[in-house]
Amino acid sequence: MERNLSLYEKVREDILSGEFDEKEKMTEIKLAKKYEVSRTPIREVLKQLEFEYLVKNGYIYKPSPEDYRNLFEMRTLIETHAIEKAILLFGPSDINDLKNSIEKAYAGPEDETLSANKYFHDKLISSIRNPFLSETYERMNSIIYLFSRTVVERQRPNLIEEHAQIVEAIEERDVAKGKRLIKEHLDKDLEFSLYYM
Amino acid sequence: MERNLSLYEKVREDILSGEFDEKEKMTEIKLAKKYEVSRTPIREVLKQLEFEYLVKNGYIYKPSPEDYRNLFEMRTLIETHAIEKAILLFGPSDINDLKNSIEKAYAGPEDETLSANKYFHDKLISSIRNPFLSETYERMNSIIYLFSRTVVERQRPNLIEEHAQIVEAIEERDVAKGKRLIKEHLDKDLEFSLYYM
DNA sequence: CAGTTAATAAATGTATACATTTCTATTTAA
DNA sequence: TTAAATAGAAATGTATACATTTATTAACTG
Incomplete structure (x- = not known):
């Protein structure tokens, strides 16, 4: 079932799949020709991509390790x-959702693992019930995706086990433990990925 | 010395000073006429104002108390x-800056107090040294301004004293105390303002 | 030859016409 | 009388021409 991708989705996919030369400026005019639209919608899309830390000025945004650390500081926060919040609010059904995503991540092929892991973190974020914080998190989706892809493809050790430990902490309603574990988990993702990227 | 305000600054000021009827849609066409420019720059400005939680769809964004609580949850975080970070990093000179802003806030007329208080919080935020977090904070500038104006104008009790206590906690390098105090400080700002707004 | 300046090209900024969508109000049918 | 349908108006979406700014490169000068 082929969905009709929006212009934004098309450009975003092309960026994530490495279609663009990061040395070459993505001028509005060139993009307009490439995607066969006028400059007007291209401008909107570029704004959105800058918002998501994929583009800066007119160039593919290649964040420095320092930038990635800062982004992960925000993500970790x-x-x-x-x-x-999850420890405060999650009931058995929510915890079950988390456990199921862990099972799927263990069982599945790479891309199933990837999406199951995404589900795990998104489920966690859903506990916040704060659209402003959620949006700030979602803004990092593309960056988070790039890191998740790396840790799954290059098989970071203990990745899924750490998710299981986090669920344990939630079940035990142990806030300090939960916070410590998620922080360690994200730190490892960051360092592992920076090493390979 | 009259600076030449950008279109964005003009519209933002007009919103903050209550120039717009919140029931009436700010259509691009009407704004273009009002500010004597074309729709194109108006669109950009509207996007920016939506980004800052001042406009939604084409209407003045009138956040619900729930929205304000959520925004303050993000701010508090x-x-x-x-x-x-400040407790970890601030030296005597930074702490002195904070103290000076408190003195100014005590001494000055209302608008001096307002800007001294803004300085206090901005100085605190500067300790983060993370452009992504800073931007997320600055995004709330307009909202924060509206609240600060209310608490200063309506003379919220203990406002400046609480700043002094926070500086104490920083000097004592007492993280738990500092966090508790800033949280209480912001909670009071929020509740006080919601009561009056 | 290095560094400045001027000329040119190419990009972004802005205005505007036209296309499409969304909203509003009025008619029509149940 | 309510609800659905529809015509008209008004908004936003898009393309494009023109204005202005920025970048590039060629020419000039010390």
Whole structure:
């Protein structure tokens, strides 16, 4: 079932699949020709992609390790906050959702693991029930995707086990443990990925 | 010395000073006429204002109390994180800056107090040294301004004293105390303002 | 030859016409 | 009388021409 991708989705996919030369400026005019639209919608799309840390000026945004650390600091701040809320709010059904995503991640092929892991973190974030914080998190979706892809493809050790431990902490309603575990989990993702990227 | 305000600054000021009827849609066409420009720059400005939680769809964004609580949850998360960093990083000169802003806030007329208080919080945020978190904070600038104006104008009790206590906690390098105080401080700002707004 | 300046090209910024969508109000049918 | 349908108006979406700014490169000068 082929969905009709929006212009934004098309450009985003092309960026994530490495279609663009990061040395060459993506001028509005060139993009307009490439996607056979006028400059007007291209401008909107570029704005959105800058918002998501994929483009800067007119270039593919190649964040420095420092930038990635800063982005992960923001991500960690939000997910740590989310754990606290999850421990407060999650019932058996929510915890079951988390456990199922862990099972799927273990069982599946790479891309199933990838999407199951995404589900795990998104479920955690859902506990916040704060659209402003959620949006700030979602803004990092593309960056988070790039890192998740790396840790799954290059098989970072203990990746899924750590998810299981986090669920344990939630079941035990142990806030300090949960926060510590999620922080360690994300730190490892970051360092592992920076090593390979 | 009259600076030449950008279109964005003009519209933003007009919104903050209550120039627009919140029931009436700010259509691109009407705004273009009002500010004597074409729809193109108006669109950009509207996007920016939506980004800052001042406009939604084409209407003045009138956040619900729930929205304000959520925005303050995000603000508190960031400022609490900042305190931790400040306790780790701030030297005597930084602490002195904070103290000076408190003196100014005590001494000055209303608008001096307002800007001194803004300085206090911005200085705190500067300890984060993370452009992504700073931007997320600055995005709330307009909202924060509206609240600060209310608490200063309506003379919320203990406002400046609480700043002084926070500086104490930083000097004592007491993280738990600092976090607790900033959280209480912001909670009071929120509740006080919601009562009056 | 290095560094500045001027000329040119190419990009972004802005205005505007036209296309499409969304909203509003009025008619029509149940 | 309510609800659905529809015509008209008004908004946003898109393309494009023109204005302005920025970048590039060629020419000039010390």
